[in-house]
Amino acid sequence: xxxxxxxxxxxxxxxxxxxxxxxxxxxxxxxxxxxxxxxxxxxxxxxxxxxxxxxxxxxxxxxxxxxxxxxxxxxxxxxxxxxxxxxxxxxxxxxxxxxxxxxxxxxxxxxxx
Amino acid sequence: xxxxxxxxxxxxxxxxxxxxxxxxxxxxxxxxxxxxxxxxxxxxxxxxxxxxxxxxxxxxxxxxxxxxxxxxxxxxxxxxxxxxxxxxxxxxxxxxxxxxxxxxxxxxxxx
Numbered sequence: 751x752x753x754x755x756x757x758x759x760x761x762x763x764x765x766x767x768x769x770x771x772x773x774x775x776x777x778x779x780x781x782x783x784x785x786x787x788x789x790x791x792x793x794x795x796x797x798x799x800x801x802x803x804x805x806x807x808x809x810x811x812x813x814x815x816x817x818x819x820x821x822x823x824x825x826x827x828x829x830x831x832x833x834x835x836x837x838x839x840x841x842x843x844x845x846x847x848x849x850x851x852x853x854x855x856x857x858x859x860x861x862x863x
Numbered sequence: 864x865x866x867x868x869x870x871x872x873x874x875x876x877x878x879x880x881x882x883x884x885x886x887x888x889x890x891x892x893x894x895x896x897x898x899x900x901x902x903x904x905x906x907x908x909x910x911x912x913x914x915x916x917x918x919x920x921x922x923x924x925x926x927x928x929x930x931x932x933x934x935x936x937x938x939x940x941x942x943x944x945x946x947x948x949x950x951x952x953x954x955x956x957x958x959x960x961x962x963x964x965x966x967x968x969x970x971x972x973x974x
Contacts, residue, residue, distance in 0.1 A: 781960075783961070783962070785964070790871070790966065791966065792950070792964050792965060792966030792967055793907070793950070793964040794964075795961065795963070798961055808961070840906055840907070842962075844962075846960070851897075851909040851912075852909075852952075852962050854906035854907050854908070855906060856905070856906050857905075857906055
């Protein structure tokens with residue numbers, strides 16, 4: 751069972767470079783999320799999507815863009831990476847999430863130097 | 864101010880101890896409540912949902928107090944394998960049910 755798959759798992763970027771993180775889920779979930787996790791800060795929501803073709807801003811959206819062209823994929827883009835974006839990024843998905851579990855990918859460890 | 868507050872710990876307890884974690888949330892419209900577990904350098908995974916009547920799963924008991932906007936998790940007979948970070952998660956109603964995470968409480972169970 752694949753569940754939620756994130757690629758890549760690790761990446762080192764130079765300041766100013768761009769990259770895209772891919773999240774793919776095979777559970778036909780409507781909702782998908784991107785979080786970042788930093789020491790002492792917990793999981794903070796960057797962007798989310800409530801269905802194919804929709805996206806919305808979360809708590810910390812600045813410096814990131816997202817797209818949900820296909821239901822199973824949720825892409826997170828960094829147009830011009832900054833050291834402050836060094837973090838662990840988690841993607842998650844859920845059905846209509848009331849009283850339901852969110853399933854997480856294994857995370858992407860990103861370092862911006 | 865974080866919408867979901869937890870004591871970060873760490874809670875350092877011996878095997879066999881009983882330990883309780885608390886979590887408060889600020890949005891009275893919140894409708895769904897969960898505890899997740901996160902092992903070091905791993906993704907969070909659902910431990911249990913929290914229902915209004917309270918619920919139990921083996922050594923784990925979760926309670927919800929809507930009036931005080933408070934959630935608790937009780938772990939009895941702690942095992943070494945319970946060492947992890949426990950995340951309180953709240954989703955609000957009235958639109959998009961977006962899970963909001965607390966910062967987590969670290970538990971270390973020692974021999």
